[in-house]
Amino acid sequence: MREYTKALEALQAAESADTANAHTSEIHAQELKIQQALFAQRAEETEEQTLERAMRDPEVSKIMSDPVMQQILQQAQGNPAALQDHMKSPIIREKIMKLVNAGIIKTR
Template sequence: MEAIEEATEHDDEGKHTHEISQQMMKIQQALLQQRAGETEQETLDRAMRDPEVASIMGDPVMQSILQQAQNNPQALQDHMKNPAVKAKIMKLVNAGIIKTR
């Protein structure tokens, strides 16, 4: 998933947008299938075994951002303008901790 996100950043001219989008969809579908039937607790337990996820979840700044996002989803959009925060949020999304619609 991170490789696809990096490819998107480097596709300045948009020549590979369709291919990148297709690969992203395949990855997301595979992740959803992999997690099918998991309870929220099982998802959290699995994700927290990833040291990077555990580090993000233990970061007081990220905890504050996530708390703000629960109360005000627009705040999350504002925080996503920061590339470092965006990368961490996307890691949590990909791990299944943050659910998107």
């Protein structure tokens, strides 16, 4: 259905639910396929187009308008390692992963 962002979110939920790590390799293989498809789909997008597309998602828009998240993102620009500290909070992690999946936060 080419709804890659939703598929990534489902896989991330599956990874959290797989406490016995019985399906880790399968989940990671599917995540890799989806991320490659996303990168291919978004290869020609400018940063402005990415932001415009992502902001059409109500959840992304809500996250981006949250003052706490704005502060976390500003802090991460100056100190990317700080983002790792924030990822320890499950609520913040979920929001950050939503932004990563939407293409707003780039990972290498």
